[in-house]
Amino acid sequence: MKTKKNEASVEDFLNTVENEKKRSDSFTIMDLMQEVTGEVPTMWGDSIVGFGNYTYKYSTGRTGEWMLTGFSPRKQNLTLYIMPGFEQYDDLLSRLGKYTTGKSCLYIKKLEDVDQDVLRELVRLSVEYMKETSE
DSSP states (O other): OOOOEEOOOHHHHHTTOSSHHHHHHHHHHHHHHHHHHOOOOEEETTTEEEEOOEEEEOTTSOEEEEOSEEEEEOSSOEEEEETTOSGGGHHHHHHHBSOEEOSSEEEESOGGGBOHHHHHHHHHHHHHHHHHHOO
């Protein structure tokens, strides 16, 4: 995998986000994820802020490392990485607000579009699930 954890400054990266609202939302998401995970934010690649990590194993036996959760302030959306996906979180998603999803990506336009308490719970449960199933 090309995207790896590195020593780049998270704060410096977030300060490069041109859109002021997206930059502010990014710092808020960073604080929320740090509070929920108890992990220090770290850069993964050049555009993802990640929290914690786990080791995964392919059927071939090869292993890799990835974050427990994280986010990236992309041009179109704020992208939050919810690693287990969303199948088991229907109740939370029904109360979250305006969003779309990919396989393990939650896309929101701006933080005010979602209920931050519900978002916090979604992150908490997904990280808890990843810790339980990856060890």
